[in-house]
Amino acid sequence: MAQNPENASALHFLGVLSHQRGDDAAALELMRRALALAPDDVAALNNLGNIHLERAALADAEGAYRKALALRPDFADGHNNLGLVLGMLDRPEEAEAALERAIALEPRRADFHHNLGLLLRRRGALARAIATFRAALTLDPGRSRSFEAMIQAQYRHSRTPADTIATLKEWLARDPDHAGARHILSALTGEGIEPRASDRYIKRLFDGYATSFDEHLEHLDYVAPRLLAAAVGRALGAPGGQLSVLDAGCGTGRWAELLRPFARELVGVDLSGGMLEQARRNRGYDRLEEAELTAYLAAHPRAFDLVFSADTLVYFGDLGLVTRAAADALRAGGLFAFTVEQLDDDGTGAPFVLHYNGRFAHARHHLVEAMGAAGLDIASLEAGALRSERHKPVNGWVMAARKPLD
Secondary structure (H helix, E strand, O other): OOOOOOOHHHHHHHHHHHHHOOOHHHHHHHHHHHHHHOOOOHHHHHHHHHHHHHOOOHHHHHHHHHHHHHHOOOOHHHHHHHHHHHHHOOOHHHHHHHHHHHHHHOOOOHHHHHHHHHHHHHHOOHHHHHHHHHHHHHHOOOOHHHHHHHHHHHHHHHOOOHHHHHHHHHHHHHOOOOHHHHHHHHHHHOOOOOOEOOHHHHHHHHHHHHHHHHHHHHOOOOOHHHHHHHHHHHHHOOOOOOEEEEEEOOOOOOOHHHHHHHEEEEEEEEOOHHHHHHHHHHOOOOEEEEOOHHHHHHOOOOOEEEEEEOOOHHHEOOOHHHHHHHHHHEEEEEEEEEEEEEOOOOOOOOOEEEOOOOOEEEOHHHHHHHHHHOOOEEEEEEEEEEEEEOOEEEEEEEEEEEOOOO
8 A cells, every 4th residue: 555555446445444443534535535546446336335324324325325336237235235225214115126126136145135024024014024034044044133033023913922933943943052042932932031131142132233223223212311311310410520420231322422411430331342342433431341231230349420221121130130239339329220111010910021022021119129129219210101113102111229328
């Protein structure tokens, strides 16, 4: 590169490398220079679209893919990528046509069938989605993502678990150690339910979601972090930027902006390395840690003034252990604030249940008991819609509990 600074291929691949390293400003400048030298480079235009796509600059991604396809109309990957972007732009008919074109050009690409299945599932065309996922699995029988997507479509389509259970058993026959398949099978059969989702399940789930997670939330009316931040504000008063704050299950770091006004130090912890990589790109934290939540809390006694956990404890059944660890990690007067999904209950039923989506829902009495056992005083406990699922509200609990002063 130093010997030939005007080498278009070198600029192109250096741009891709810069993006992989998290420097998108450098990546875009290098790609601009590469395309100025070689404007007909279809591969460079496609990779430019991929960079824009991962940055959620969807209109720019669409433009790059369309330029590539104008130069090479039989470019199957370009049609596939264009279909993904059009789906994100809520143009489903155009997206379906682009994905169908990709499959027509390269019918043995399992990933193309999978992507079309996801679009069909979002559109509610569940029978077609199931057939499309089955086509993907015929081409690639070990494709875990297609098994997972197919069982979600099957469950929604039939409302009875029999066909879903059969697919899960097929999945486990091919991959006996797959934590996700085993977790969902437990949810549907009620057999072998663990106190919390396994580390392997969480890591695989969210590592797979990492690059598309924020875009996915846009379709869910996801307000849990804002509801929780409002509850924190009521409990703590006006933010003064003086607290040591832990975002417990920080994910991509999208909600760091809600916590920064409270924080002298803002730490994020998550089990998913893929999610943490996105959080590093967002640069909202003073420190990021990859760790299992309960173990991390136990290893940091009296380290935090606020432990904030939006939509993470839905992967815990019994909240006793994690709540005690949070209480130990708080300084005197500190606040433990979290959301979980709501289990309708009259106060005498089950403390929690595991739903088919792999998430636990909790009864109010279990939350109250867990806080009391950990020595925390309830500051607020409110019900509210945390997000939507299939255009229906998902109700949850928004809890804030305070550690007493010494």
